[in-house]
Amino acid sequence: MPSIIKFLERLGTDAQLRHASQEELAKALEESQVDAALGAAIIAHSTSADELYALLGLRPMFHTQENPGPWPLPPGVAGDVVEKEKQKASPAEQAAL
Amino acid sequence: MSTPSSTGSLACVGIGITLGSHITPLARSHIEKADVVFAAVSDGVVELWLKEMHPDVRSLQPLYAEGKHRMETYRGMVDAMLTEVRAGKRVCGVFYGHPGIFAWAPHRAIKVAREEGYPAHMEPGISSEDCLYADLGIDPGAAGCLHFETTQFMVYRRNVDPSAWLILWQVGLAGEQTGHRFATGPAYRQVLVDVLARDYPADHEVIIYCAATLPFQSPRMERIPLSQLPLADLTAAETLAVPPARKLEADSEIQARLTALDLVPA
Numbered sequence: 001m002p003s004i005i006k007f008l009e010r011l012g013t014d015a016q017l018r019h020a021s022q023e024e025l026a027k028a029l030e031e032s033q034v035d036a037a038l039g040a041a042i043i044a045h046s047t048s049a050d051e052l053y054a055l056l057g058l059r060p061m062f063h064t065q066e067n068p069g070p071w072p073l074p075p076g077v078a079g080d081v082v083e084k085e086k087q088k089a090s091p092a093e094q095a096a097l
Numbered sequence: 098m099s100t101p102s103s104t105g106s107l108a109c110v111g112i113g114i115t116l117g118s119h120i121t122p123l124a125r126s127h128i129e130k131a132d133v134v135f136a137a138v139s140d141g142v143v144e145l146w147l148k149e150m151h152p153d154v155r156s157l158q159p160l161y162a163e164g165k166h167r168m169e170t171y172r173g174m175v176d177a178m179l180t181e182v183r184a185g186k187r188v189c190g191v192f193y194g195h196p197g198i199f200a201w202a203p204h205r206a207i208k209v210a211r212e213e214g215y216p217a218h219m220e221p222g223i224s225s226e227d228c229l230y231a232d233l234g235i236d237p238g239a240a241g242c243l244h245f246e247t248t249q250f251m252v253y254r255r256n257v258d259p260s261a262w263l264i265l266w267q268v269g270l271a272g273e274q275t276g277h278r279f280a281t282g283p284a285y286r287q288v289l290v291d292v293l294a295r296d297y298p299a300d301h302e303v304i305i306y307c308a309a310t311l312p313f314q315s316p317r318m319e320r321i322p323l324s325q326l327p328l329a330d331l332t333a334a335e336t337l338a339v340p341p342a343r344k345l346e347a348d349s350e351i352q353a354r355l356t357a358l359d360l361v362p363a
Contacts, residue, residue: 052142
């Protein structure tokens with residue numbers, strides 16, 4: 001496991017490290033042999049992780065996963081709403097949906 | 098339920114919100130024992146972490162695209178997982194937070210898999226809602242707590258109870274009706290403010306909240322007057338927490354009926 005990922009997993013599972021001071025974090029990073037620039041991004045300890053993402057070459061991810069609707073769906077895109085309407089409709093109406 | 102044509106199975110698990118902190122032992126076991134793992138997580142570092150747990154982790158990120166209808170993306174997620182189930186694979190779908198909260202594809206994939214006769218189930222994970230209670234110090238049992246997806250809250254007439262907490266999810270997408278955008282702007286949020294102004298004063302303090310994804314981050318907890326919401330910097334990850342604006346109102350008639358019942362000999 002790359003040392004940065006291994007270190008972050010440790011950070012997330014260790015009750016002392018999770019809320020450690022910058023000094024304690026710096027010491028743990030040094031012991032873990034994490035790249036200095038990545039370590040500095042972690043020590044910055046803010047709500048943003050933009051610097052870390054940049055260093056790892058990562059881009060922001062899409063993460064919306066719901067569709068509360070009923071919003072209009074484009075042709076050919078079926079959703080629960082369409083299927084529910086199909087269940088209620090007559091055979092002739094179903095063909096039109 | 099039909100008879101399955103292979104021995105495939107599906108488990109949809111939550112990986113929690115904060116890397117390393119929230120994954121359950123059972124979710125990790127599902128990941129490690131799967132033949133193939135599909136990942137729908139919110140952060141590239143979290144995806145790298147997941148790839149360390151299994152040699153065949155397939156990201157569902159490529160299914161997203163600007164301008165593509167979200168339902169098409171979610172359908173693609175379901176199809177990707179079910180194709181491998183039908184091929185006889187033990188499939189694990191990994192979703193950030195809780196796989197059943199604000200997530201269409203896991204519910205749908207499990208439903209279809211079961212209809213086709215395949216074993217399929219969901220394992221819960223720690224959600225943003227769980228983190229919100231801890232970070233903001235809210236106990237939903239104290240005054241009650243209403244939850245809505247923001248756009249749904251706006252476009253349908255809902256019964257708001259200003260004596261309870263009101264939590265609006267995906268406030269950065271407020272008023273998004275097209276299904277293919279991932280953010281809206283200040284004008285849309287102003288409409289939200291106007292909806293909320295039916296029940297809350299303009300200077301009512303609201304909280305913009307976002308849980309920590311990486312274990313060195315702090316949660317975002319920004320308190321602003323409701324009227325300032327349109328100008329706030331928001332992404333799809335932020336949540337709006339609206340504290341109660343008035344005290345609980347006693348229902349004296351019901352209280353009297355209950356008191357009378359207490360006086361009836363058992």
